[in-house]
Amino acid sequence: MAAGFNWFLVLSSVFLCNLIKTLLPSISSFLSKIFQKDADQEMEMRMEIQNMKMELSTVSMMDEFARYARLERKINKMTDQLKTLVKSRTAQQAKMKWIVNIVFYILQAALMISLILKYYAEPVTVVPSKWIAPLERLVAFPSGIAGGVGITCWLVVCNKVVAIILHAVS
Amino acid sequence: MFRSNRSSCSHRVMQAESSEGLLQRRAEVRRRKLLLNSEQRMKKIVGFSQNEADRPARVLEPRFHLDLECNEPWSSSCSSNRLSPLVSDPSESSGEEDVSGGVQQRLAGSPRRGLQKYVSRFDDAMKLRGQLSAEKTAQDGGGEELDSFCVFRLVCSVALAVFVRIFVCQYLSIFAPFLTLELGFMGLHKYFPKVEKKSQSTMLTAALLLSGIPAEVISRSTDTYRKMSGIFSDLCVYFFSFITCHELLLLLGSDMS
Numbered sequence: 282m283a284a285g286f287n288w289f290l291v292l293s294s295v296f297l298c299n300l301i302k303t304l305l306p307s308i309s310s311f312l313s314k315i316f317q318k319d320a321d322q323e324m325e326m327r328m329e330i331q332n333m334k335m336e337l338s339t340v341s342m343m344d345e346f347a348r349y350a351r352l353e354r355k356i357n358k359m360t361d362q363l364k365t366l367v368k369s370r371t372a373q374q375a376k377m378k379w380i381v382n383i384v385f386y387i388l389q390a391a392l393m394i395s396l397i398l399k400y401y402a403e404p405v406t407v408v409p410s411k412w413i414a415p416l417e418r419l420v421a422f423p424s425g426i427a428g429g430v431g432i433t434c435w436l437v438v439c440n441k442v443v444a445i446i447l448h449a450v451s
Numbered sequence: 452m453f454r455s456n457r458s459s460c461s462h463r464v465m466q467a468e469s470s471e472g473l474l475q476r477r478a479e480v481r482r483r484k485l486l487l488n489s490e491q492r493m494k495k496i497v498g499f500s501q502n503e504a505d506r507p508a509r510v511l512e513p514r515f516h517l518d519l520e521c522n523e524p525w526s527s528s529c530s531s532n533r534l535s536p537l538v539s540d541p542s543e544s545s546g547e548e549d550v551s552g553g554v555q556q557r558l559a560g561s562p563r564r565g566l567q568k569y570v571s572r573f574d575d576a577m578k579l580r581g582q583l584s585a586e587k588t589a590q591d592g593g594g595e596e597l598d599s600f601c602v603f604r605l606v607c608s609v610a611l612a613v614f615v616r617i618f619v620c621q622y623l624s625i626f627a628p629f630l631t632l633e634l635g636f637m638g639l640h641k642y643f644p645k646v647e648k649k650s651q652s653t654m655l656t657a658a659l660l661l662s663g664i665p666a667e668v669i670s671r672s673t674d675t676y677r678k679m680s681g682i683f684s685d686l687c688v689y690f691f692s693f694i695t696c697h698e699l700l701l702l703l704g705s706d707m708s
Contacts, residue, residue: 288698408697414624430694438694441687445605 287405288435291396295439298389299447305385306378313377319366326363330356397432404429572661600643601681604636608685612692616700620693629689633682 301308314320333356342349401423410417410428421429608629615628659669 285698285701288694406694406698408694412620412625414626416626435694438687438691441684442691445684445688 285406287400287403288430291400291405291432291435292439292443294392294396295436296443298392299440299443301385302389303447303451305381309378309381310374312381313374316377317370317373319370323363323366323370326359326366330359330363333359393436396436400424400432404431405435406430598644600640603639603643604681604685605688607632607636608689609692612689613696616693616696625690625693629686632689633685636685 333352337349337352337356340349340352404421404424404426407426407429413420413428413430417427420431420434421427422431422433424431611628611632612625615625619625619628656669656673660666
């Protein structure tokens with residue numbers, strides 16, 4: 282019975298990998314939000330700049346030039362600080378995205394290699410060899426069993442089908 | 452004594468006048484020299500000097516050739532000649548340029564062609580760069596959608612796989628019906644609405660274009676690759692459906708083979 286579900290195991294693994302791949306951007310943004318320290322500070326700075334800009338709009342440049350200039354300088358200084366903060370946050374997000382992608386691809390490669398090593402000698406399923414003639418050797422690679430469906434052929438087929446399904450769904 | 456003083460004074464005045472006249476004459480000569488050499492000076496400023504005409508051809512940058520003496524009306528032949536500093540019109544060449552004029556004309560043909568080729572490829576590269584950046588944002592937003600013919604093909608492949616598993620596979624290979632199906636698709640293709648496939652410019656196509664391969668060859672190869680990719684997708688879906696159907700039937704325990 283377990284042998285009869287090899288094909289399903291490989292299919293599930295491929296489906297899981299492709300599904301996680303489509304969700305990678307969401308995962309990386311979620312993780313970057315968790316590890317972000319200055320989110321509140323950034324929000325406060327934005328609010329403060331907005332308040333100062335509203336105050337600046339009420340101040341007359343002609344009548345209270347000193348106050349106007351002081352306020353404008355404060356706004357510029359805070360805007361520069363905010364820009365620096367946003368820059369560092371963006372860099373951190375890019376770094377997180379890069380790390381998540383690298384980790385995913387390593388795990389995916391490890392999973393695929395382990396599946397190939399597990400089913401190197403035995404096919405994932407067996408059908409009568411005349412059904413898949415004249416490509417039985419290619420389909421059976423690397424197991425070499427006549428009529429068998431080898432792991433590489435099944436991996437390629439599953440990858441393609443799952444990609445089409447996920448593309449159609451998304 | 453008074454006379455000698457008077458004579459010395461007048462002599463000094465005369466000397467001053469003559470020196471002033473000399474200065475004025477010198478200034479006049481300098482001014483004339485400036486006016487006469489203005490053309491050469493302008494050429495130097497623009498970047499073409501007499502010395503550069505003697506050097507071997509530098510075709511890297513097209514330079515604007517100023518010719519103040521030419522009285523001909525502005526025409527395309529005249530303007531094309533002016534694009535390259537290496538080409539000198541025999542009517543306007545001075546005596547000093549006659550010696551190098553023949554050499555320049557010999558060199559003008561191939562460097563100009565090479566320059567034009569380079570410029571056209573540079574333009575293509577800049578256009579491709581713009582396309583790549585635009586398509587990258589489009590690809591980030593969403594990929595190519597499945598058109599009606601693609602969906603029809605996939606559905607037919609699944610249906611045929613199930614049909615073949617249930618009725619046909621015990622008599623012949625499963626790939627024979629698939630090939631028949633693909634032949635049928637080739638005939639049915641014209642009955643479906645044609646969707647203009649936007650040619651995706653990738654780094655590979657940009658590199659092929661810049662290395663001199665014609666765009667038509669690239670587009671035909673891309674088209675062929677797209678068709679082969681479609682057939683491969685159909686085959687994968689067909690085979691997957693066949694195996695899945697086979698396993699489900701085994702699981703359900705029905706022996707229809």
